[in-house]
Amino acid sequence: MEECIPTRRHSRDYLVKFPEELLVDNLGNHMLFAAECLLAGTFLEVEEADGAQLRPQARNLLCSLEQVRTVLREQSLSQPSSYPEPVQAVLVQFDRLFAEFELSYVSSLVGVKSPEEIYRQQEIIVLFCETVERALRLGYLTQEMIDGYEPLLMFTIPRLAIISGLLIYPEGPLSLERSPEEMSQVFSPFYNLLKKISPQLLRSCPGTGLDATRGTHCWELRSRYSSTKDMLHTLFVCISGVADQLQTNFASDMRSILKTVFKIVASPAEPSEESSARQEKGANSCVADAPRMADCPLCSSPTEATGLRRAGTHHLPEWVPDSTCSQCSACRSPFTLLRRRHHCRSCGKIFCARCSPHAAALPHYGQQRPVRVCTHCYTTHLSPASRCARSQ
Template sequence: MDQKLLHGANPSSPYPAWLQDTGDAPGPGPTMIPPLSPQRSDPRLLSQFFFADERVTRVVAEINGLDAELDPQQYLVLLNQLHLSQAHLLAILERIMEECIPTQRHSRDYLVKFPEELLVDNLGNHMLFAAECLLAGTFLEVEEADGAQLRPQARNLLCSLELVRTVLREQSLSQPSSYPEPVRAVLIQFDRLFAEFELSYVSSLVAVKSPEEIYRQQEIIVLFCETVERALHMGYLTQEMIDGYEPLLMFTIPRLAIISGLLIYPDGPLSLEQSPEQMSQVFSPFYNLLKKIRDLLRVLSAEELCLLERSLCTAESEDSCSRATPPAWEAAVPRAEPSAPWTVLEVPHPTSPPSTCMVQLGPPGAVDDLGSAWQWGPQSLGSSPGLDATLSAHCWELRSRYSSTKDMLHTLFVCISGVADQLQTNFASDLRSILKTVFKIVASQVEPSEETGASRE
């Protein structure tokens, strides 16, 4: 074939070759050469988009020409093909935008507000399907009033998508290696409209997190990381457990974090000096119970706290520990002996107020040998004998409510485990997201040389 027909007679012309006059054809007018379709083997994104778009168009035509009532099985087959072909088209379009307008993409920071279960690979395809339903007057997931408000956004989004498909098809037939300004403009507009509709639509379905809640959960991530570091220092956990993503850690880390948040970092996200409304929604439902847990934790000796924390790390979750937390501290606590090694809790019940009540001395500072900012032993906030006596009496009064030290530690174990384990049920999505981030931070970082060696091996 004449190369002039492929590449054009005038390379400097702004028009594609098939719109140029080659000078070879007779007659007064220019010869219109039909555009050449891209080759399927062409790896360029615009060429791949051409065939993906062609596939969507063909499936839609087959669906429109089918009577769904006469052949419902074939209709379902075509509908599934449509979803798959649309998802493929959107994936290529996403890659084109990353290649064409990487610095002009609309911000997707709002995605951190969404529940984790919504952040799936086919979310974009679902958004376009929702827009089509809204434009057709069908409200599958939203209230009618919300749907009426979303319909203009849905219309603008779908119109923008059709414009993008038209422009990219034309570009793929003319110059599939370049993205002129008109192409960039329609892509920027589509990206913005898609993001705006996605945020509006999801916000009408579920309660998205506020910026304040996102910040509070980031504070919880910091607390969990500090908890893991302390647990490593104390020997409760090992780095191998963390690097191996030991399943038990999903229970262990939140349990230990409750103790850290109440005792070691009392000004952090579990601070009880703030109101429940100021706490993260993850822990605010347990506000009153956390207060009672904190009060009892404060009367433990260093040895007792160590025993409690070790039991929280090693005890298997059992019925009595996974039940709902008692509504009041004085509520009956299950007394069934667990199958875990509870012998660590066999501590003699003191006959007099313990001399090892722990007292916080000022704000967290130097870390002692237990890995915390707390001072242990018969020390007090001051030298006043009256204050010492008051603190000792308070410690004794709290401890005297239990028949033995084991009973007291068992109560703490059940209540702390109850709060932590309910996070798995009531805030599963938030907790998974928090723990994922924690593991990314505290897991061992592979050195580049190790990665290279592993890949060679």
């Protein structure tokens, strides 16, 4: 359908409503299998009442699929690689019916987000991004941590965002002036706990720009604790309690929010000299002329690098043992508990996540699905076809 009716596809905007764990490569196959089960009277995942309502849609979808098969079979026998209007029409109809069934079926299995909830979660994404930007300015975080997708940030950012949402941006998505029903479903269950955290945050910051009345009130509240240490410990426990429950009870939403935040605040990719040289001289001559990386087995043997790109070559690169590499082969950053090792499937060397962010198919190694490769191999040694065969 992408080849035949790319501009007439039915909108898939509804996918943003789905939980992240459902957005897998085989979701389409699962939908067709579910439709066949429903038509046969089998209810594998849905309630019987829901299945009865979905059955007409399943019948229409499978009838349309059979029509597509018939038309494409006849067309392939008469005029292969040609898609006249009748063929396009049945594909457009099937695409529409498939999208309608997918939305209806998934909605019967899980709660999909309403447009209002999607907007509220977008507000949270903005809050998280503003929090990260502020933390970067103040030196609480570093851009290297962001670009390296440090696992520690999965715990740090939500905690900082709770503080920012209550203290720095009190009119934002964590505003306690809203009712719980007006907040995102991610934070609404913690409304009462957030109301307890907010005054504790104010107690911890008298004299930092608050007006005299609020400052006096904060000092009175602060006096209820035996010491500043005791007050800060209580505040830390409360904030951590909310953040930990977010990760537990709304894991899918938090993964989606944090993934978007990382995409927004990560450093933009800069075009490398290697990539520019390849574009000017063409993919066939890039291996010999591109800048080389120290100890790269493909750079040291351009003839071998050219041979590896030929289909059917399965001579795998030498896999560098973890124990022999203490720093990234590209940026030389030392590996730590948080900065993990990643092997490039093209050259076999070890890199940090920041220096091996690409995925590409390596048919010359028998890897038809995209696998991790380093930036050097991606821009220097891989063909355009391999670079295009990436995960959707």
